[in-house]
Amino acid sequence: MSLLEPVLGFLNNPQLLSIIIALIIFSIGYFVALVIRRVVFKVGIRFYARNIASIVSKIIYYVVLLIALSAALGYLGVELTGLIIAGGFAGIIVGVALQPLMASFFAGLYVMAERIIQQGEVVSVGNTMGEVVEVSLMFTKIRTFDGVLVTMPNSQLLSTVIQNYSKAVARRLEFTVSIAYSEDAEKAYSVIKDAVDNHPYVLADPAPDIFVSKLGDSGVVITVRVWVPRTLVYPVTKDLLWKIKKSLDQAGVSIPFPQLDVWIKTPVTLKKEEGSG
């Protein structure tokens, strides 16, 4: 009995009992927050990137924790209205001050969730084209093909046109070749077709498209459209036009240079200068 007396006396103190119950409420809230955080993270990484799953799970964790804290304080009779109003004002002030940062933050979340661009992809954002090095919550880093690292706020990603070249498995390339009017167009066509068909990286399906697209000022313009694997766009661009040029040269098909015929109505007398040979 002597041992139970202090315990019962302790429990008879209503203030102490309230504190214990408040602590229990907060502990339960804390435990629930931990469980929810883990579950959200584990489920999230199945569908989204690891960093986004981590961020979302942390946000939910802190929200649940805040609710638990509010409930515990509420049980203790702490008036939260003033705190909430003060917090609201502080939130508005901080929100206005950090508006650009918050915009980038939420844009970053959206970009990651939607997988608009991802690390390693080749993209064009506004005037910047290159490989994505990193997508973080605030910034996206792109390394341009001439080796410059461009860091842009994520908010900019949502306000501009993004071209993602890595989403397609193949890309179409287009070349134009001009041949002189005096040349045999059929022969030129078959020479170009052979060059295209013999190139290993020009896809057989979708089939290449070769056609006369314009009767130009200086020659007949032939357009060549080919599909190539996405990763080989640059080497094929460099290689194919060169091969077409060489094939046309070997076949004796001349590529015209820009020329202009001038007709003079009145006769022109050409005078030979003394000592000009």
Next chain:
Amino acid sequence: MVKRKSGMYGLVVKDSLEVGEAFIKVERFENHLKYRRSMKGDVKEAILDKNALVETRPIYSLFYPSFITGYILVALSKPVVLSPKSSLRIQLQLPVDLALYAVSGDFYQLIDLVPLHSNYKYALYGPVISSVEVAGYIARLVRAEPVAEDTVEPSERHCLTRVLIVNKTQDFAKVSKILLDAKPLKIFYIPGTWKCYTQDIKMVLNSSEHASVLYEEKPCEECTELEEPEEFKGLLRALSTEMLWGY
């Protein structure tokens, strides 16, 4: 030292070897080997330590001019037509190239590859891009003639593939292409011969647009299984290849 004039699989090159337009020479010195291959003016050389052997093996025709895909799209020269709920076994000759491996005990390393065919092309199977992020595949394009007779032997520079096509649909089905994934598809060869086989294949036609390609039995008892190429090591292997955009 036996000088051989023509190549075959599982051969240790001790002196010289001619395969098509390629001339391969292996010179043994006191503490090393010199490997040299010339073909149409292109020369490839390597120096190996004295413990290594140079051996010929078949390899998927996926590594020349460079490795860009593990998929092979077999375009049949004539369609195979199956009535509802029926099946038919066909045989195909799939082109292979010749690989030169440095071998020491159980270890091996690809040192050279001799292309055995003239025209290497690729094709796109499926859409360029899809809204659900399941785009098509770039695949090595292979044209092959389907043969229904069982007596066919593998021809030189090719692997024989037996494909059992099962039509599960309620309608006639016309098969004109087969998509294979080289990662799960094993190659087998008979050492000292040009005979090469792939694992048996079962192609199940589930609907007019969708087929599943399953990789099945070892083709012959005396065959030696080819070790997987470096590019395929450590990759997760699918048990089947889904043809989602028609056959």
